[in-house]
Amino acid sequence: MQSAGKPNTLTRRVMVGAVPVGAGAPCAVQSMLCCAADDVAANLAQIERLAAAGCEIVRMAIPRRDCLDAFEAVCAQSSLPVVADIHFDAISAIEAARRGAAKLRINPGNIGGLGACDAVIDAAGEAGIPIRIGVNAGSLDDAVSARTDLTLPHKLAESARGYVEYFEGRGFQDVVVSAKASDVNTTVEAYRVLAAELPQVPLHIGVTEAGTLFQGLVKSSSGLGILLHEGIGDTMRISLTDDPVEEVRACWALLQALGLRRRSPELVSCPTCGRCQVDLIALAQEVDERLRMVAKPIKVAVMGCVVNGPGEASDADIGVACGQGSGVLFKGGETLYKVPEDQIVETLMREIDQM
């Protein structure tokens, strides 16, 4: 595995609970809770599922002040640092900082202007927690939005840059910035501008409202893949209209694909063709499913024929190259033995267990 772009080591380090973000730390994996904001038990259960999938930072919306008690209870019992996501209401943000938030996420453009930000900044400073300044193409502030001299990516970056300068001017440097759009090229360009113009600030990257699973994976993997490959991105979220556990799986799959982090097995499997003489799709899907329970950063190959099969299978940590009704197992570059088709999965999983 080759490595992609190195993480940006020039940014400041921000701590979200015990999780470092920026200054060369591995890109931290985030997701967002989607249970009712006042349901403590449901949110805690979702946090445990997300943590088990590899989530490192979790975000929770506080849509109304009467949800603050629930937020406080979740923070107190959560195994992951909890970021308070707040729009429109500075008081909720201030209260969240006092009640256990590990970070605040606000869009200064909708929290009541920069004046209202002051009290939020001070509350975060007192609590010793960072703030993510999150601008979004769907909620740009009117002044920047109206500028005809800037393209949308530059509007997003300009909006974020103005806020960062305001925060820094107030002596608060503990910021992370995001500038998301639902369009991939807009998102990529906005983050490139931010990385160039704000080299000191850790960036939270994401394509927003990327859609349901299939399209969301494609949009997020291409957009964030381009950025991560260029070394841009200190923490990430892949937004999917689906179970947030899928967001976490997607983040790890992307970080692994780019050689940036490794957590779980990688399956190399061929797409099958007219040469294939076993039911490879079913076989690979079963291996894929069972590998989800394996917490070893190994490369597993399931190959359908003799063209690339032996080559890929022997290059992987463990693999099988299938022929007519049977498969030859490889491990660490060595041929092990041949097994009948109906024993391939069991044999492969047993060998993996022993690694």
Place this chain on the structure above:
Amino acid sequence: MQSAGKPNTLTRRVMVGAVPVGAGAPCAVQSMLCCAADDVAANLAQIERLAAAGCEIVRMAIPRRDCLDAFEAVCAQSSLPVVADIHFDAISAIEAARRGAAKLRINPGNIGGLGACDAVIDAAGEAGIPIRIGVNAGSLDDAVSARTDLTLPHKLAESARGYVEYFEGRGFQDVVVSAKASDVNTTVEAYRVLAAELPQVPLHIGVTEAGTLFQGLVKSSSGLGILLHEGIGDTMRISLTDDPVEEVRACWALLQALGLRRRSPELVSCPTCGRCQVDLIALAQEVDERLRMVAKPIKVAVMGCVVNGPGEASDADIGVACGQGSGVLFKGGETLYKVPEDQIVETLMREIDQM
């Protein structure tokens, strides 16, 4: 929508049947048949499904000479140009060129050496069809594989470059090149080297053996996304261990995400959070499913709350921003009307039908 990297206009133009590849033509979408190579009816039925999904070029393996009759019958009746995929046997390649192949795909490293290639090149020349020289990390030829002065991406590119020079030396310029690996960074680097060293040759891009649907989408979208965004890639295949129709859907989703081509609706939908007061995941998935039958290149937004909802929904061609048990429809930037939650999907689809 911003556009990503422009297609490379410096390459030669290759025709695969009636489909242009290279010289600025839109990146052509490919997939590969996975039915038994001797089952004419099954392969033709799969071609029709692939064509309906937007596939433009289809590849068929010829694993044995006794499959040549079936290949010829498929070519004669196929609505898409059919590429013959042949390993090990030059005679099969020569026969395929004579029996209706729109292109040959061979790996000169396993067809019997460059000597055996001569007759294949001549057969393609006589048939007036191009050849894809397909090198692959799993089946590199021994001489290049053994070189210790080259990294794997450079071995792939070097191998391809040597073959292209041989083909061109014989007066055959009608070539497309691929150099696939299952590792994303290796693939990206190999194609960058090829694009720099062989600017005249159209490139067929792909991450090989990318795995089952979820991981395959992530690996292919990131790897091919990086390349396409840089303007590299004249035709593409996304390899998935799944129904090849999913490969075609994935190609289009990626080309659309990068603003390079547009064929079907794009769904912008938010990932839901504690602010959401409708069952947005189910709603978005239903819209997503029904949009597959719509052949209009429109942008449809399904948003869960007032934070980014109205902004994104009004930016889309048509959209809905949901509130408590209801949704407000937007069309062309204008607010239309409010509907109860249980009528959102029907109303949205009716408005889309009328566009």
